[in-house]
Amino acid sequence: DIQMTQSPSSLSASVGDRVTITCRASQSISSYLNWYQQKPGKAPKLLIYVASSLQSGVPPRFSGSGSGTDFSLTISSLQPEDFATYYCQQSYSFPWTFGQGTKVEIK
Amino acid sequence: EVQLVESGGGLVQPGGSLRLSCAASGFTVSSSFMSWVRQAPGKGLEWVSVIYSGGDTYYPDSVKGRFTISRHNSMNMLYLQMNSLRAEDTAVYYCARTSYYGSGRYYFDYWGQGTLVTVSS
Numbered sequence: 001d002i003q004m005t006q007s008p009s010s011l012s013a014s015v016g017d018r019v020t021i022t023c024r025a026s027q028s029i030s031s032y033l034n035w036y037q038q039k040p041g042k043a044p045k046l047l048i049y050v051a052s053s054l055q056s057g058v059p060p061r062f063s064g065s066g067s068g069t070d071f072s073l074t075i076s077s078l079q080p081e082d083f084a085t086y087y088c089q090q091s092y093s094f095p096w097t098f099g100q101g102t103k104v105e106i107k
Numbered sequence: 108e109v110q111l112v113e114s115g116g117g118l119v120q121p122g123g124s125l126r127l128s129c130a131a132s133g134f135t136v137s138s139s140f141m142s143w144v145r146q147a148p149g150k151g152l153e154w155v156s157v158i159y160s161g162g163d164t165y166y167p168d169s170v171k172g173r174f175t176i177s178r179h180n181s182m183n184m185l186y187l188q189m190n191s192l193r194a195e196d197t198a199v200y201y202c203a204r205t206s207y208y209g210s211g212r213y214y215f216d217y218w219g220q221g222t223l224v225t226v227s228s
Binding site: 001031032034036038042043044045046049050053055087089091092094095096097098099100101 | 144151152153154157165166167168201206208211212213214215216217218219220221
């Protein structure tokens with residue numbers, strides 16, 4: 001199975017901060033990488049697919065980059081509604097796997 | 108508008124069975140890829156199954172042989188039959204439309220609100 005490791009596991013940031021979350025795959029997954037946002041008690045929401053494509057309706061302050069084994073999700077200017085948990089997920093091979101999540105909290 | 112609504116969760120004893128349902132609207136289940144993803148209380152996300160538009164199905168080893176994903180084309184419904192349930196299957200189960208970008212790249216673009224399955228005696 002491909003292991004997905006996110007860092008950090010949690011972070012504290014202020015509104016307006018630039019935030020970057022990284023995701024590392026245990027083997028190369030090309031661009032088969034997606035990012036999701038989940039708020040407490042809610043279903044996950046797709047933010048970025050195939051590493052860098054912004055899902056329709058997602059604000060452009062979210063961006064994704066990377067290929068191979070190293071990927072990142074960047075929020076250019078953190079907004080109050082962005083405090084949530086973020087997950088990466090690979091679809092390169094079965095079983096599809098998620099990272100353990102990164103919780104973004106208010107400083 | 109795409110909508111997914113799960114139902115069928117509840118309390119079941121270890122070794123028991125449960126069938127989850129997912130009612131879809133705004134798109135056609137039979138011509139889409141569809142998945143189930145679960146989340147144990149306080150834990151992360153785990154992919155559980157996928158059914159391709161052509162009918163092929165895939166599962167992780169943790170549920171293979173115990174869970175079966177299926178669909179009812181005319182009712183536009185997705186199902187997850189869960190047998191031989193274990194305490195570790197306790198989770199919120201989400202159905203998710205799974206879009207295909209090409210070259211084997213898939214992503215979950217629409218999710219239901221989830222249904223809670225609790226396996227306990």
